[in-house]
Amino acid sequence: xxxxxxxxxxxxxxxxxxxxxxxxxxxxxHVDLLRMSLRVEDIExxxxxxxxxxxxxxxxxxxxxxxxxxAVYSIMVTFMTFVVALPVAFYITKVAAPRFQGFLxxxxxxxxxxxxxxxxxxxxxxxxxxxxINHFLTRLGILTQPIEMLxxxxxxxxxxxxxxxxxxxxxxxxxxxxxxxxxIEAAYDLGANMGTIxxxxxxxxxxxxxxxxxxxxxxxxxxxxxxxNLMGGKNSLWFTEQIYNQFIASFNWNQGSAxxxxxxxxxxxxxxxxxxxxRQKLSRVVQ
Amino acid sequence: MKxxxxxxxxxxxxxxLVAAPVSAETLELLTWKGYAPKELIDKFQxxxxxxxxxxxxxxxxxxxxxxxxxxxxxxxxxxxxxxxxSVQAKYKIYxxxxxxxxxxxxxxxxxxxxxxxxxxxxGNSFGVPHVYGTSGLVINKNFAxxxxxxxxxxxxxxxxxxxxxxxxxxxxxxAFAMGKDPFxxxxxxxxxxxxxxxxxxxxxxGKPLVKNYWTNGDAIKESLRSxxxxxxMAWEVGAWQLYAENPDIDFVAPKSGALGWIDTFAIPxxxxxxxxxxxxxxxxxxxxxxxxxxxxxxxxxxxKGAVNLYEPAxxxxxxxxxxxxxxxxxxxxxxxxxxxxxIEGKILDKVKAAQ
Numbered sequence: 001x002x003x004x005x006x007x008x009x010x011x012x013x014x015x016x017x018x019x020x021x022x023x024x025x026x027x028x029x030h031v032d033l034l035r036m037s038l039r040v041e042d043i044e045x046x047x048x049x050x051x052x053x054x055x056x057x058x059x060x061x062x063x064x065x066x067x068x069x070x071a072v073y074s075i076m077v078t079f080m081t082f083v084v085a086l087p088v089a090f091y092i093t094k095v096a097a098p099r100f101q102g103f104l105x106x107x108x109x110x111x112x113x114x115x116x117x118x119x120x121x122x123x124x125x126x127x128x129x130x131x132x133i134n135h136f137l138t139r140l141g142i143l144t145q146p147i148e149m150l151x152x153x154x155x156x157x158x159x160x161x162x163x164x165x166x167x168x169x170x171x172x173x174x175x176x177x178x179x180x181x182x183x184i185e186a187a188y189d190l191g192a193n194m195g196t197i198x199x200x201x202x203x204x205x206x207x208x209x210x211x212x213x214x215x216x217x218x219x220x221x222x223x224x225x226x227x228x229n230l231m232g233g234k235n236s237l238w239f240t241e242q243i244y245n246q247f248i249a250s251f252n253w254n255q256g257s258a259x260x261x262x263x264x265x266x267x268x269x270x271x272x273x274x275x276x277x278x279r280q281k282l283s284r285v286v287q
Numbered sequence: 288m289k290x291x292x293x294x295x296x297x298x299x300x301x302x303x304l305v306a307a308p309v310s311a312e313t314l315e316l317l318t319w320k321g322y323a324p325k326e327l328i329d330k331f332q333x334x335x336x337x338x339x340x341x342x343x344x345x346x347x348x349x350x351x352x353x354x355x356x357x358x359x360x361x362x363x364x365x366x367x368x369x370x371x372x373s374v375q376a377k378y379k380i381y382x383x384x385x386x387x388x389x390x391x392x393x394x395x396x397x398x399x400x401x402x403x404x405x406x407x408x409x410g411n412s413f414g415v416p417h418v419y420g421t422s423g424l425v426i427n428k429n430f431a432x433x434x435x436x437x438x439x440x441x442x443x444x445x446x447x448x449x450x451x452x453x454x455x456x457x458x459x460x461x462a463f464a465m466g467k468d469p470f471x472x473x474x475x476x477x478x479x480x481x482x483x484x485x486x487x488x489x490x491x492x493g494k495p496l497v498k499n500y501w502t503n504g505d506a507i508k509e510s511l512r513s514x515x516x517x518x519x520m521a522w523e524v525g526a527w528q529l530y531a532e533n534p535d536i537d538f539v540a541p542k543s544g545a546l547g548w549i550d551t552f553a554i555p556x557x558x559x560x561x562x563x564x565x566x567x568x569x570x571x572x573x574x575x576x577x578x579x580x581x582x583x584x585x586x587x588x589x590x591k592g593a594v595n596l597y598e599p600a601x602x603x604x605x606x607x608x609x610x611x612x613x614x615x616x617x618x619x620x621x622x623x624x625x626x627x628x629x630i631e632g633k634i635l636d637k638v639k640a641a642q
Contacts (some may be wrong), residue, residue: 060633062640130513148447148515151499173548233499237640248347250456250632251374 037257053258063242067262070239071270074152076220077160078214081168085213088204089172094181098254105173112166118231123159124150151233159231160221167220168213175209176202211280215271222267239263314563316341317349317364319550320504321584331570337563346370353380358556363564368549369620371406371413379626381553383411388565398589402551405622413455414551415568416589418580421545421617422456425526428535430517436496436542437464440520441493449493450510451520453500453639455631456546460520462486463543463618470621480630487634491641500639511536524585527604538604540613549589561567 001080001216063267092104107146111119126132134146149155179202187197203210228238241262275282314337316323323341332338342361345354349366358380366374375381380394391399398416406414426434431445437460440449451457462469462482472479498516501507508525510516512532524546526538551554553569554561577590582598594602 062633062636066640128513129515148498229502234494234497235642237636242636245632245636247318248351249635250351251347252629252632280532 008167016112033257033260037261039254041254053255054262056255057258057262062237063259064241066237067239067266069237070222071266073157073160074218075270077157077164077221078168078218079159080157081164082210082214085168085172086206088165089169089176093173093176093179094184108169111171116163116226117164120159120227123155123162123231127155150231151235153232153236154229156232156236159227160224163224163227164217164220167216171209171213171216172206175206179205189217206286207278207280210279211275214274218271218274219267222263294630311338312336312560312563313338313340314363314526314560314567315361316567317344317352317361317555319343319345319365319418322365322580323548324580324583326579326583327571327576330576331567335563335566335569337560337566339567350374350380351377353555354378358382358555358558360557361555362560363560363567364553365550366414366553367620368402368405368414368416368551369622371551371553372408373625375406375408376415380556381413382558382561383555384413384415384552384554385565386412386415389415390569390572392568393574393591395591397591398549401619402549406551406553414553415572416549417552417568417571418523418584418586418588419547419549420524420586421540421547422460422520422522423541424539425511425519425521425529425547426537426539427511427514427517428537433519434539437461437520439518441489442494443496445518446496447498448515448517449496449499449519450498450507450516453635454504455628455635456485457490457520458483458631458634459618460541460543460546461489463546464541465489466543470618472623473624473627476624476626476630479627483630483634487638490638494638494641523604523608525587527608530604531600538608540609540616544616544618545609545613547619549619598624609626 037053038049038051040048040050057067060203089107092101092108096104124131128134128144128150129150133149137143138146177253183201183205184197187201192200223240225238225240225244228236229241232238239259240263243256243259246252246259316339318341320343323339323417328339328341341487346367350370353361353364354374357378363379371381371593386403394416398419402414402416403412424434424437424439426432430448431439434442434445437457437485439445440461454560465486467482469482471478498510501510501519501521504522507516507519507521507533508529509531511519523538526536528538530538552564552571553578558564571580572588572590574590574592574596577588577593578596580586581588581593582601585601585604
């Protein structure tokens with residue numbers, strides 16, 4: 001006989017905060033957003049209901065091109081973050097002496113004690129035309145006159161990778177800790193080279209960590225507003241900025257809500273495709 | 288004896304608790320950075336016992352905040368006069384101003400009338416003029432001494448040294464410099480859209496010349512100060528602050544007219560401390576207080592007689608940068624009809640997305 005599900009006092013006590021959180025902070029606002037996104041207003045201010053706000057997205061090339069651009073850059077940033085974070089995580093868990101591991105993790109965490117805004121401004125002080133790096137390069141005679149390093153896509157991607165490093169490194173560290181060193185030693189004994197070990201042992205073992213790190217980094221990058229806006233400058237229209245513009249600059253909350261929903265749906269879609277391609281299950285990845 | 292003492296103490300504590308909310312009367316002010324100098328907040332508290340809590344923001348966020356709460360959470364807001372009537376007609380976030388509660392003899396009459404007219408909705412007016420200023424060109428005389436008009440922002444001579452905001456004033460300034468009158472087309476959305484398309488095209492062509500589109504006042508000041516930018520479209524006050532540090536940087540009223548704005552006082556629909564709001568309005572427009580504000584922030588105000596109390600250097604700014612002809616040529620923003628922002632928003636997105 002299957003166990004019946006009883007509603008007991010402790011269950012209610014423990015479940016209430018979670019349910020309140022979910023309903024008040026996530027479900028209700030989204031229902032309201034959905035309602036707004038289906039509201040259509042014409043030039044005279046007459047209200048009707050329909051999908052016109054969503055159709056606008058597909059009809060107007062600036063909107064979907066910006067979205068494609070944002071998604072492609074986010075995937076690129078996620079991959080680059082992985083490439084940078086894997087050696088770091090490997091060094092911390094496998095190479096460094098155990099008593100330094102805590103210290104190294106600390107170094108990794110330290111930049112995140114200050115807010116993202118401050119870190120981005122820090123990069124801007126370093127990279128701007130009258131900034132620190134240009135100053136040294138011209139002093140040393142490497143450059144004859146300072147060059148502008150801010151306000152292009154390369155700087156923006158670098159800033160985004162920097163911002164999301166931690167969220168990739170931490171899951172990788174925890175997943176690599178469970179990798180038995182003897183597997184790597186055995187592979188060396190059997191004559192495998194570094195490449196084979198990386199692709200046949202380390203990466204397959206780290207896959208759940210890689211996927212969960214990637215999901216977090218991808219989501220954070222896709223939804224980032226500060227970094228593209230401040231470091232990307234004149235050429236960097238990010239999709240979040242368009243949502244902001246619809247809400248704040250053109251007072252078109254209905255269009256903005258539709259964009260918000262499209263961002264939610266399309267980013268979920270990208271993650272679903274990513275899970276399918278890497279043959280991972282969401283339930284395993286989020287553990 | 289001891290017991291009465293305890294009784295008295297308990298009574299005293301109780302009275303203090305009851306009295307506390309009265310002495311802690313507050314005024315929630317939604318305003319622009321710099322519009323509530325600490326000196327004046329302290330003076331106001333000493334005079335009336337009201338503590339002013341200021342939240343700093345801009346026009347768009349002000350409207351969004353009040354719209355989200357349907358006009359609650361703040362006792363007084365300071366939107367620009369051209370952004371009140373259409374917003375009020377649609378979202379009803381303000382309450383009518385009772386002009387009898389204002390000390391009218393300390394307000395410049397022509398400005399009060401203009402703002403009353405421009406914020407009129409269904410027979411009620413919703414604004415009291417406070418601060419005015421203009422946007423125009425800020426130049427570094429060593430490099431851009433001969434820049435005269437908004438079209439110079441699109442001149443290849445200044446490649447990589449130009450900066451402006453990607454906001455509606457830029458579209459309107461460039462339209463005026465092209466010899467058009469965008470304000471005359473405010474009530475003709477189709478013609479306005481065509482004009483804005485044209486302006487947008489110009490801005491896209493001029494995009495390679497732009498260093499960056501600035502978004503905050505401190506950032507553009509830093510760019511001008513360090514010499515990274517030689518020519519910018521910005522407010523005169525930023526320019527005057529830089530002029531005080533380096534006289535090579537100064538404001539120029541463009542040939543086709545500086546764009547004039549007036550920031551107002553407007554009372555949100557669900558304000559809690561309406562009396563306090565009127566007190567603050569009358570306090571800020573009292574000549575000696577308005578002069579403190581102007582000497583600190585450099586902006587002019589609608590206060591009558593404050594001019595005589597300006598510091599000489601502050602007064603000199605006005606005479607140096609604005610001839611009488613320049614003042615007559617200022618294009619004051621008329622109220623923005625609904626839907627224009629959407630047209631402009633699309634054009635601005637296009638410019639930003641163009642490669």
